Amino acid sequence: MVSTRELRELDFFKDFQEPELAALASIASHSRWNEGEAIFHAGTPAPYLYMLRAGTILLCFPNGRSLPLREGGHALGWSSLVSPFRYTATALCLSDVRLYQFSGRELYRLIQMDAAFGQRLMHKIAGIMEQRKLYREGTSINRRKA
Amino acid sequence: MYGLQAINAANGWAVTIAGVSIVFTGLLVLAAVMGNMERFLALWDRKGEFFRPGKGKLEAQPVRQAAAPGEPIKPAVAETAAVALASEQIEAANAFQLITNRLGEPFSLPQLLEKAAVHGISHPHRHLESFLKLRLIVESEGDQPGLYQWRKDVRIVGTEAEVS
Amino acid sequence: MEQLLDFFGNTGFAMADYRHLFMIAVGIIFIYLGIAKHYEPLLLVPIGFGILMGNVPVFKGFGLGIYEQGSVLSYLYFGVRQGIYPPLIFLGIGAMTDFSYMLAQPRLMILGAAAQLGIFTTFLAALAIGFSPDEAASIGIIGGADGPTAIFLSAKLAPHLVGPIAIAAYSYMALVPVIQPPIMYLLTTRKERLIRMPDPRPVSKREKIIFPIIGFLLCCFLAPAALPLLGMLFFGNLLKECLVADRLAQTARTSLIDIVTILLGISVGASTQGDVFLTAKSVGIFMLGAASFMVATGGGILFAKLMNVFTRNKINPLLGAAGVSAVPDSARVVQLVGNREDPGNYLLMHAMAPNIAGVIGSAIAAGVLWSFMM
Numbered sequence: 001m002v003s004t005r006e007l008r009e010l011d012f013f014k015d016f017q018e019p020e021l022a023a024l025a026s027i028a029s030h031s032r033w034n035e036g037e038a039i040f041h042a043g044t045p046a047p048y049l050y051m052l053r054a055g056t057i058l059l060c061f062p063n064g065r066s067l068p069l070r071e072g073g074h075a076l077g078w079s080s081l082v083s084p085f086r087y088t089a090t091a092l093c094l095s096d097v098r099l100y101q102f103s104g105r106e107l108y109r110l111i112q113m114d115a116a117f118g119q120r121l122m123h124k125i126a127g128i129m130e131q132r133k134l135y136r137e138g139t140s141i142n143r144r145k146a
Numbered sequence: 147m148y149g150l151q152a153i154n155a156a157n158g159w160a161v162t163i164a165g166v167s168i169v170f171t172g173l174l175v176l177a178a179v180m181g182n183m184e185r186f187l188a189l190w191d192r193k194g195e196f197f198r199p200g201k202g203k204l205e206a207q208p209v210r211q212a213a214a215p216g217e218p219i220k221p222a223v224a225e226t227a228a229v230a231l232a233s234e235q236i237e238a239a240n241a242f243q244l245i246t247n248r249l250g251e252p253f254s255l256p257q258l259l260e261k262a263a264v265h266g267i268s269h270p271h272r273h274l275e276s277f278l279k280l281r282l283i284v285e286s287e288g289d290q291p292g293l294y295q296w297r298k299d300v301r302i303v304g305t306e307a308e309v310s
Numbered sequence: 311m312e313q314l315l316d317f318f319g320n321t322g323f324a325m326a327d328y329r330h331l332f333m334i335a336v337g338i339i340f341i342y343l344g345i346a347k348h349y350e351p352l353l354l355v356p357i358g359f360g361i362l363m364g365n366v367p368v369f370k371g372f373g374l375g376i377y378e379q380g381s382v383l384s385y386l387y388f389g390v391r392q393g394i395y396p397p398l399i400f401l402g403i404g405a406m407t408d409f410s411y412m413l414a415q416p417r418l419m420i421l422g423a424a425a426q427l428g429i430f431t432t433f434l435a436a437l438a439i440g441f442s443p444d445e446a447a448s449i450g451i452i453g454g455a456d457g458p459t460a461i462f463l464s465a466k467l468a469p470h471l472v473g474p475i476a477i478a479a480y481s482y483m484a485l486v487p488v489i490q491p492p493i494m495y496l497l498t499t500r501k502e503r504l505i506r507m508p509d510p511r512p513v514s515k516r517e518k519i520i521f522p523i524i525g526f527l528l529c530c531f532l533a534p535a536a537l538p539l540l541g542m543l544f545f546g547n548l549l550k551e552c553l554v555a556d557r558l559a560q561t562a563r564t565s566l567i568d569i570v571t572i573l574l575g576i577s578v579g580a581s582t583q584g585d586v587f588l589t590a591k592s593v594g595i596f597m598l599g600a601a602s603f604m605v606a607t608g609g610g611i612l613f614a615k616l617m618n619v620f621t622r623n624k625i626n627p628l629l630g631a632a633g634v635s636a637v638p639d640s641a642r643v644v645q646l647v648g649n650r651e652d653p654g655n656y657l658l659m660h661a662m663a664p665n666i667a668g669v670i671g672s673a674i675a676a677g678v679l680w681s682f683m684m
Contacts, residue, residue: 147440148438148439148440149438150438152437152438152440153434153437153438156437156442156443156446157682158433158434158437158443158446159434161430161433161443161447161679161682162430162431162433162434164678164682165429165430165433165675165678165679165682166426166427166430168532168533168674168678169423169426169671169674169675169678170420170423170424171532172423172528172529172532172533172670172671172674173419173420173422173423173667173670173671173674174420174423175528175532176416176419176524176525176528176529176670177416177417177419177420178416179524179528180412180413180416180419180517180521180524180525181416181417183413183517183520183521183524184511184514184517187514187516187517
């Protein structure tokens with residue numbers, strides 16, 4: 001069970017209202033991964049959005065570029081809300097990681113029920129997509145043999 | 147019966163025209179009513195003012211909140227000139243440097259991890275995390291986001307012996 | 311030995327023919343698509359299993375088949391035949407939908423009307439190729455991209471076609487991400503696809519409470535035959551927005567809609583039998599259904615372009631495709647196509663407006679067609 005207090009501590013949710021946090025908490029679950037595990041792979045179906053709670057994750061894009069996410073409140077798996085609903089990067093755990101997991105389907109149900117919440121959430125998602133665009137769409141690094 | 151004959155026999159054109167008109171009219175009227183609802187409600191709220199001598203000032207329109215963009219990723223910890231590492235970390239750093247010498251700079255972290263696993267380096271993810279945190283490995287500047295390099299202005303020192 | 315032969319003669323193995331086997335294969339495919347591919351699983355799994363149940367060969371007269379009076383399946387099918395289940399689903403949809411997407415941008419509601427052109431053009435095409443007027447109206451409503459509406463109308467006008475029409479409607483709803491994008495690219499220019507929409511205004515609680523009442527009265531005075539569907543849709547929405555009946559809204563959008571979906575899916579599936587499904591009519595229904603989706607998509611887009619001729623604040627014409635009321639799938643497709651051109655252009659919130667308006671538009675169209683055919 002995830003509480004609204006826990007979600008409020010995350011930067012991502014800092015301007016969400018209490019009823020919205022309650023709705024999010026009702027669909028959230030805890031997710032734990034060990035160092036070296038891949039939470040998801042690029043190109044696979046994206047059922048979940050994750051919020052980093054603790055630990056470090058390396059987002060690895062198919063073009064060889066990567067982005068470490070170290071602090072709590074970082075979102076990963078925005079593809080669970082954006083067509084074609086396939087992850088655009090692989091999420092590799094550089095340490096033991098704890099996350100909050102949200103089903104994309106359940107988030108869509110919340111969006112359908114509350115337009116203001118949907119607007120706020122999607123603006124944040126759009127911001128993240130924009131930030132990571134350079135990594136996602138950068139030219140592929142040439143692979144050199146060791 | 148087929149074709150236009152069938153359509154005419156079933157009054158198809160009349161049904162279509164009437165149906166399309168009704169659907170459009172319904173939604174058009176609904177849109178018009180709801181489009182003006184905000185104004186009607188504002189007038190209703192001010193109805194008392196119309197019975198007082200002199201008109202009141204217009205209420206300030208509610209300010210639309212611009213959506214806050216996503217927060218930028220915060221920069222990492224401040225630089226240090228010398229970084230002390232445990233012997234296991236120094237060994238990993240040396241192994242990583244061998245790999246990145248072959249990959250060339252700036253290098254891809256996923257490729258580094260892949261090669262590290264092939265070369266049998268233990269706990270490569272943990273070591274990479276600590277090197278990133280200590281800013282021994284930093285993101286390449288300029289138009290190469292997502293690619294990394296070793297910092298040239300930092301010395302790795304052991305807790306017991308110095309390693310350049 | 312004789313008893314053994316008698317026993318074997320009473321089993322489904324002896325009574326099955328190629329139609330039963332074909333339909334069972336169709337049912338299994340639906341179940342596979344729902345479970346393995348996650349294509350509308352809440353619908354395809356019950357419908358798929360219903361097809362299996364309805365196509366196991368049984369003796370007539372024992373009260374087993376769905377079309378036999380007194381059988382369990384026929385009692386479950388009663389809700390489809392009498393048009394009870396679709397309004398109850400609309401109750402749940404109203405209770406789970408925020409209409410403020412539409413209220414904030416009322417002009418986008420008209421795109422929801424434009425997309426219903428698909429219904430009427432398909433109605434004409436179905437008449438032209440030889441379907442009766444009742445059948446043509448039931449087939450045309452597939453273009454509304456609304457499963458409950460399609461089932462409601464076909465149960466009233468052409469009950470023998472409920473099965474193929476429902477399957478066509480739900481299949482094409484699942485295929486919206488495949489059907490729509492090529493049409494969207496064909497009918498719009500890059501410059502049009504890059505149009506950014508202004509942020510919608512905030513909508514007050516009062517407006518959200520008043521809307522279902524006014525919406526219901528306006529729409530049902532105009533098209534009284536739409537009363538069962540629109541009445542339940544707006545009632546569900548009022549329960550949601552008024553806040554004092556939240557328990558009822560919660561039940562409507564969770565338990566009630568799930569129960570009805572189970573009963574609807576299984577009984578529609580069971581009613582889909584080989585002697586109706588494996589006919590030239592079914593092929594015609596599937597072809598016309600695909601055409602209706604395409605025309606609906608094109609109609610919405612072209613109308614948006616027409617509106618841009620007369621308005622100063624341009625509408626992104628991609629939003630017209632969201633008038634096809636597969637909520638929220640067609641809105642998501644609009645988001646995808648818009649995003650491909652401009653990753654900073656987030657159209658989902660805007661696309662929800664015509665998407666939801668399309669639900670109202672298709673229900674009005676169903677009411678109009680039913681009243682004309684009565």
